[in-house]
Amino acid sequence: MSGETGSVLVQDPAPGLAHDDDPTTTASAPRDGGTRTAELIERLGLLFAPVLIAGLAGALAWYHHSLDLANAPIQQRSPLNWSGKLWPQTLQQIEIAAYSTVLVVLIAVPLGILLTRPSLRRIGPPVLTIANAGQALPAYGLLVLGLVVAGQGKLTVIYALTLYALLPVLRNTMVGLEAVDRNIIEAGRGMGMTRLGVLARVELPLAVPIIIAGVRIAMIINIGMATLAFLIGGGALGITISSGLKLNQDSVLIVGGALVAIVALSFDWLGAVAERYLKPRGI
């Protein structure tokens, strides 16, 4: 029919007819500028956070050093002992947060995937409601419930926190997968990709940013809640803070609080880095 006209148009685009479809123009030129500025700010933020954290740690070290613990009363000297108390407690804090976050990811991501498959999609909303209720429960109550069910200790804390922080990851996994454009999935299936292939190569990569955001929230919840682990014999930095309160020692309170803040900020920074670098290019 009129194929000939077409080929002429392509080889010799009429001058002055710079059209939307003209292969020589870049449609996204102005958008690029905006994204670049945003990216720059994001990258500066990622660089600035570790500097802030290091500054805070330095200030804490200087403060701890200036306390002259050798001559301090026992109420100060004992809880502020670095190698005997503070360092092991910090490690416990990290351990509790890390294990419970890993457990959350291992449970919530597969569960979220299952609940968005066509065959199970209908029971997704009720499961989300239950998970919502789980988070509505006060963390303290959950820890006490854990104590009743599983006895005291670090493991119970990890289980309780896993349950508590499940929701953000589950919800974000489901939302992330549901938000993938149906047409992209349709196109993949239409080309002969298997359901699993579409999930692994299209849906999950596209949902990664939202899932990671959920994991970051869970991690922050866990690192904060780990401070309460001492209530059921789980250890961690809550012990130091509690001692400071009970013994009315401001210096102990300050050191304990600052350590919790440093650990939490470091974890949040790690989350931000993961969010930035695990995001697939192109989206």
Add this chain to the structure above:
Amino acid sequence: MSNQPKIRLDRVGKTYPGTKTPAVEELTLDVHEGEILVLVGPSGCGKSTTLRLINRMIEPSTGSILLDGEDVTKVNPDKLRRRIGYVIQQIGLFPHQTISQNIATVPKMLGWDKERIREQVETLLTAVGLDPDVYRDRFPKELSGGQAQRVGVARALGADPDIMLMDEPFGAIDPITRDRLQNEFLRVQAELHKTIVFVTHDIDEAIKMGDRIAILGDRSTIRQIDTPERILAYPVDEFVDDFIGAGSTIKGLNFLEVGSLKQIDYPTMTTSESPEIGVSRLDEAYQEWLVLLDDARRPIRWVRREDLAGHTPLGNESGEPVGDKLRTDDTLFHALELMVQSAAGQTIVIDAQGAYAGVVDTTHLNQAIRRAQREARLHYEELEANS
């Protein structure tokens, strides 16, 4: 075996669970190798459903689908789809993959080696009018709508399938770009000879793209299936007539060539012949005008008897200018346009070398249209008599 259709739908139907009326009712349809068959119909007639039955994106409830005579109703649908290109209106490029990764999707699944995939991507990008060096490593968000659909077509052609299914591929693209993409696609198709089933709701697109058009009514029943020429010349019922809309006769002129017209035989003379010869030819033909030709028999002027009497030799000042000329391979649509513009309503026709071939006027168009309509009607009467 050349008569075997590339795709045969044999009494294919689809009824969704929980509904009584079928979405597609017992459809039997052949698609021949290398043709573009356009499924066209009003919204909700089930044309997209029909298309998706072919690659089993929707599983048919009844009937069977044959590709090259092989029943594919029971084969693994994923493997089946890798043999069939699929283009949708929303394009659905993978946003997290580069253009070349997108195009390589099916070849990768089929286990092609890297070098072959790289070459294929290059060939396809060039074929759809995108420079591989510029676009290969871009991401879909960096493309305009028209460019994205070019990539969509290239991706569907990825592993060089024989069959392409296209679901309103140019539906969401602005009219100018759409026209361009249609032309380019027809050019690509002229080289590749794929067997294509093309869905649209736009009758003009159907007329332009289709080698044959199937006009579908409710539940995807075929109301008429034929070449665009015949459908325009002879819509079988009111439904088809309504769907084609006003101006179907004029649209039909696109399919007829000036060469097919009966032409008025005006007398001619060349500039080297004497005016007396011209006068005698006018007398012989009982005509008022003759066409003055140059030595290569190219028409230069309309000349009257009075002009012959006056000046010798005859040249560029004698008589009237010939105006726009038609070529024998121009469409009648173009002819109509020229005739409407010209004062006399008569237009000179030249052949490919530019030599005089004859003269046509509007009555010839009229005859051609009626002849096409009569032929189409006879064709259908014959079909009816045979069935």
